[in-house]
Amino acid sequence: MLLEIKSLDSGYGFLQVLWDVSFFVDEGEFVALIGPNGAGKSTTLKTIAGLVEPQGGEILYEGNPIGGLEGHLVCRKGIAFISEELNLFVNMTVKENLEMGAFTLKDPAKQAKNLEFVYELFPRLHEREAQFAGTLSGGERKMMAIGRGIMSSPRLMLVDEPSLGLAPMLTNEVFKALRTLNKRGTTIFLVEQNVGKTLKTTSRAYILEKGKIILQGKSADLADDDHVRKIYLGH
C-alpha cells in the first residue's frame, strides 16, 4: 500500500472538517475522491501534503507515518500536490517554474528528461516557455501546475480539481494527460467534482460527504449506485 489514511481528523483551528476518514491508495492506482462543495476534499489533500496539520489519526506513506510533517518534507518523500489555487510562481517564466518543480532532484540529467516529458505531454508549455506564468490562460496554468508536479518525478500525485473552470475540450486534454501519467506508473489520487468523467477515468473512488467517507468501491460499480446516480449524475 502506497498511501494509507487511518481515521484522520483534520480542520482549521476550532473548525473540524474531516471526521474519522480512512482510505488507501495502492501503487499504480488511479483513485478519485468525490463529493459536494465543502465536504472536505481539498482539506484531505492539504492535510496529506502537509499544508494543514492533522488533528488526529494517521497518515502512512510507504508504511511510514508522515502526518504533521512540513510541506517541503512531504514533497521530498515523493508526493507531488497540485492544489486548486495552483500556487504558480507568477513572476517567473514557465521554464523557471518547471525548473523549480525539480528543486528536489539533484540529478540534472533526470531534470532534463522530466522537462522533455512535460513538453511532450503539454506542447503548449513548450511554446510559452519564456512567458511569465502569470500571463498564461486558465487552461495553460492548469497544465503548468501539473507539469511542475511531474518535474519532481513523484511516486504519488495528489491532484485537486483539475477541471475547475476549464472548457470541456481542455478538461479532456487534462484528463488525458493524467491517464498517460498513470500508465507510466505514477499513482494518482484525484479530487473532482466532475463525477461522470471521473468515474469513467479512474479505477476506484471514494465518496466524501460532510467530512465522512460514505461510499467506496470500483468506479464502474459506483456509477451504477443509486445514491451516486441520484445525487451526482442526475439520472
Place this chain on the structure above:
Amino acid sequence: MVNPSTESAIDKIDQTIEDTFAQKAIRWLFSAGGMTICLTILVAIVATIHKGPYILVNTVITGGMWALMAIGLALLFSVMNIAGFAHGEYFMAGSLTAYFVFLPISNYTLEHPESFMAYVGPMIAILAGTLMCAFLGILTERLVFKQLRMRNREGWLLNCFLITLGISIIFQNTHQLGFGADFKGILAYWDFPSVPIFGVYMSIDRICAFFIAILTMIGFYIFMMFSTTGKTIRAVSQDEDGARMVGISVDTVHVVTFALSCGLAGLAGASLLFMFPSYPTVGVMPLYNSWFIIILVGFGNVAGAIPGGFMIALFQVITRSYMGEGWEAVIPVLLISLILIFKPSGIFATKVRTVWDE
C-alpha cells in the same frame, strides 16, 4: 527563388515585431516609471550643468548606498511580509563593527604606512561590518520572527511593525549602554590624496563606496536570477505554499533572506562610516531614506529599489543645493505623501496579476 508573396509576408511580420517593440518602448516612456526615470535623468543633467558636477557625484555615491538599504527592506517585505522599522539599526551596527575593527588596523597602518594593510585593512573592516549584521539578522529571525510566525494568528503586519520598533529601541539603547552616545567616526578609510574626476576632487573612500555599491548590486542581481538559493527566495516571495509544494524549506529561505537583507544594511553602514560616524541613532536617517525609496517604487519591488535609490538621492542633493539644508527632510516627505495619495502602488507597480485576483 523565393515566392514574392512569402517575402512580403515575412516583411510584414518583421514590421509588426518592430512595431510592437517601438510601441513597447513608447508605452514604457509614458508609464509612470518611464516618465519618472526620464525626468530624473533630465533633472540630473540640468542641475549638473547649472551647479557643477558635484551634484551628480554626490547623487551617485549616496544613491547607491540607499539603494542597498532599500533592497534589503524590499526583500524583507516581499519574502516575509515584514515592514522593517529596525533596518536603520543594522546600518548602525554595521558602522559600529567597522569602527572597532578598523581602529587597530588604522593604528597599525600609522606605524607602517607602506604595508599592504593600508590597502586591504578597510576592506576587512567593511566585510566585518557586513558579516556581523548578517549574523545579527539571523539571530533576530530565529529569536523573534520565527517565534512570532509560529504563534501568530492574525494581524501579522501590525505585529511585525511593533516588534521591529521594539528591536530598534533595544539596539539603540544597547549601543548607548555599551559604547556611549558620542560619535565614533574615522577621517578616512583609505588615507590617500583625492583624485580629480570631471573637475571634482573625490576622496578614494567615496570612489570605493560607489564601486562597492555597484558591484554589490550586480552580484545581488546575479545571485537572485541565476543561483538556486536566489530562485528559492523569489519562489517564496511569489507563493509560499507553492514553494512548500515543490520541496523548498520556507524556514531556511527566511533565514537566508534575513541574513542577506541585514547584511546589505550593514554593508551600507560600514562603507559610509567616513561620512556617518557611528552613534546610537545614526540609522534613523538611512531608515527614512530607504522607506522613501520603497514607497516611491512600490512595496516589495526589489529591482525597483535601485533606480529609486538614485532618484531619492538626487532629490535630496538638489533640495540641499537649491533650497538649503533645512529643506532636505521636508521635500521628500511631501513627495511621498503625494505618491501615497495619488499612486499608492508606487511608480513601478507591476502589471502581472493572477487570474484569481481579478
